[in-house]
Structure formats: structure tokens, C-alpha cells
Amino acid sequence: MNLETLKLFLDIAALKSISKAANTAHITQSALSQQIKSWENSLGTELLQRSNKGTQLTESGLIAHKYAVQICKLYDEMMMEMEQQLKHGSHQLSIYAIPEVCNYALPCTMYEMKKQFPDYLITLNEGPSTLIEEQILMEEANIGFISGPSAHPELSSCKVLLDRVMLVSGSNTLRPDKIKLSELSRFPLIWSAQLSCVQRALNEIMEDKPKLNILYNLDSIEAVKLAAIKGHGAAFLPYMSIRRELRGKQLRIIHIDNFQVYNEIHLIKKKNQRCHHDTRQLIRYIEKSLPDTVC
Numbered sequence: 663m664n665l666e667t668l669k670l671f672l673d674i675a676a677l678k679s680i681s682k683a684a685n686t687a688h689i690t691q692s693a694l695s696q697q698i699k700s701w702e703n704s705l706g707t708e709l710l711q712r713s714n715k716g717t718q719l720t721e722s723g724l725i726a727h728k729y730a731v732q733i734c735k736l737y738d739e740m741m742m743e744m745e746q747q748l749k750h751g752s753h754q755l756s757i758y759a760i761p762e763v764c765n766y767a768l769p770c771t772m773y774e775m776k777k778q779f780p781d782y783l784i785t786l787n788e789g790p791s792t793l794i795e796e797q798i799l800m801e802e803a804n805i806g807f808i809s810g811p812s813a814h815p816e817l818s819s820c821k822v823l824l825d826r827v828m829l830v831s832g833s834n835t836l837r838p839d840k841i842k843l844s845e846l847s848r849f850p851l852i853w854s855a856q857l858s859c860v861q862r863a864l865n866e867i868m869e870d871k872p873k874l875n876i877l878y879n880l881d882s883i884e885a886v887k888l889a890a891i892k893g894h895g896a897a898f899l900p901y902m903s904i905r906r907e908l909r910g911k912q913l914r915i916i917h918i919d920n921f922q923v924y925n926e927i928h929l930i931k932k933k934n935q936r937c938h939h940d941t942r943q944l945i946r947y948i949e950k951s952l953p954d955t956v957c
Contacts, residue, residue, distance in 0.1 A: 678716035759807035764788035770957035823927035850895035
């Protein structure tokens, strides 16, 4: 089995015909049938079944199809990345950021970066703060944006953004507009471990460990936001992720007396990391222009 066989197999599945797939690939039907038969023999199972409705995938064929799609996609991505590497050479910048920064703040900054540094291939990936630190330490990324400062001795960090975290609920949900902190435990909450700043702030202001009515935890900020919009519960969410929903009145803010939470966004990079002179210039440009270029 080789990559070409996988692609031909996908063509057969899409066209529901071996002869049509053979014509598309400009090979004979018998040659294509032989390739598929050889693959079936090596797997020890039939992948295709002919009927009056055309060529159909067997149960094993459906499994093979699922993985063939992934393998071909990964191969195409590999070839594209290699092509970009040859095209851009050392002019690459890899950025990792926590989800709210990756999805809601940096796309506009990247647009401005590209105008200033058109020859650079700039990639942006999201992840939790711990993963981002690991990527920077392994030099898999040039810079990262995490929640709070990094305590790792090999990383330098500086605060670049400050985003308020707000308690919100769906606009159609009956909730008061203002509550006391002691009343927070009465509300069902959808929680996200990504917003550890909320838990830290609660621990600092309350003498006893706060008892919260957490319905469930979700990894994704988007999932938490959707659950809040649907009225499943209230949620703490960063302002940059809910601006549009507040303007569109899908969400509304529940103000808490004498309690405000801010998420400090820090830019981190590896100390003494060797990189191209132009890359250092690009990183300095980001540090200087970020507050004015975020979405």
C-alpha cells in the first residue's frame, strides 16, 4: 500500500465506481482493481463491494476511508509546509497563545505584522499556558502569550495586555444585574479551568475557600460562552471574547459588588534564544505595537 493507492481508494469511494476512478487517474480499470486487491490481501479484509448501486464501502472500507482521509490530509500539509520552508527560508515566526488571545486579539495584529514584514511566514497556534511554555522552551515557537507571568527561570515575560473577566449570563435568563460576592454560590456556573485568575481572585478575597455551584467544567472558552448564551448557567468570561455578544445582547453582565478580575496577558520568550536578526526586529515590533493593533 502506498499514498497513491490511498488517493485512488478515496476516488473510488467518492465516485462509487472503480472504472470512473481509473478514468480520472488515467490508468486502466484492471490496474486499479489489482492495486486495491493487493491492499485488501495485505489487510486480510474486503474494502469494496460491487452492487447495482455501484461500488460501496464495506464496514472495513469505512474504517480505511476514515484514516485514508487523515493520512492524505497530513501528507498535503507536510508538502505545503516544506514548500513554505523553501520559499521563506529562515523568515518564519511561530506564535502560541492562550485561546482568547489567539482567537480574539492577535488576528488583527498578525495582519499588521504581515504588512510590515511581508516576507515572513507567520503561524499562530492556541493552547493552555503550560503547553505554551513547553513549546517556547523546546524552541518549537518563538514567542507565546500566556495568562500571568512565567515562573520558569529560562523564560522572560512581560505584561502586554490586561483583560477584564466578567460574570455573564444569557440575556433571556432571569438573573439580577448586580449581586454581592456572598451570593455567588447561589448561581449555577459553567466553569473553565483556563481562567485560573478567577479562582485566584476568589481565594484572595474570601477567607474560607469559596463554595461554588459549578455545574460542569469545559476546556473551551467558546463552549462556555455558548452554554451561557443558551441559559445553562452563568459564566466568567474574558471581555475580549464576549464583546460581540454583549453588543448583540446575547449576553449580559452580572456585576459583583467590590469584586473585579483581570487577566494579565504576558508575552514570553526564551532567554538568550538564537534567532535571525529580522526575527528579533519582528518580535520587538510586536512588543511595541501590540496594544494598538489587537482586534
